[in-house]
Amino acid sequence: MAAKGNDTAEEHSVMVTNCAAEQLHQVQELVGMLTDAQYVHRPEGASSIAGHVRHCVDHYTAILAGIDSGTVEYDRRVRGTALEKDRSVALDRLGEVRSEVRGLAARPLDRPVEVISVVDSDGSLAATRSTAGRELLFVSHHTVHHIAVMVPMARTLGVRVPERFGYAPATLACLR
Numbered sequence: 001m002a003a004k005g006n007d008t009a010e011e012h013s014v015m016v017t018n019c020a021a022e023q024l025h026q027v028q029e030l031v032g033m034l035t036d037a038q039y040v041h042r043p044e045g046a047s048s049i050a051g052h053v054r055h056c057v058d059h060y061t062a063i064l065a066g067i068d069s070g071t072v073e074y075d076r077r078v079r080g081t082a083l084e085k086d087r088s089v090a091l092d093r094l095g096e097v098r099s100e101v102r103g104l105a106a107r108p109l110d111r112p113v114e115v116i117s118v119v120d121s122d123g124s125l126a127a128t129r130s131t132a133g134r135e136l137l138f139v140s141h142h143t144v145h146h147i148a149v150m151v152p153m154a155r156t157l158g159v160r161v162p163e164r165f166g167y168a169p170a171t172l173a174c175l176r
Helices: 009-033 036-040 049-069 087-106 132-156 169-175
Strands: 112-118 125-131
Touching (some): 009 049, 009 087, 009 132, 036 049, 036 087, 049 087, 049 112, 049 132, 087 132, 112 132, 125 132
Antiparallel strands (some): 112 125
8 A cells, every 4th residue: 555645643553563563573584494504504604594683672762762751772682692593483473573563563663763773893973763554564665675684594595485475575575
């Protein structure tokens, strides 16, 4: 459904949350296709699929927290958690986050948030203004990018991933 000038804020919230929840669902599906060993396999010089999953979950967790606090900090992440080591923990957490994201559909996403970002290797920070909806769309599209990285990794491990799995919504619309 295309956004139109007469769409309500509620309709926009539903569209945005559906988009985000769909990306989480695809990550969950991909993780479900893997064995425990494939999930944590780390190719030389690259991150594991588990690392990409943790990164995506961290971003969703940051926006979920930021909607209530008014501050989003994507760079506050903890690496090496159980989610990154245990596929069943990842599947459970993806389901929880997806449920939380779906719950946002009833909330106005035009609420302002401040995004705090590390902008230099010395730890310098910058703050920018945004909205909860814009940031949820960013995280959704960021997740598509990570799925696009994880899918070829899974295929090299022998996983049969559907052909158009992990495509961006805009790409799928173009292919229609």
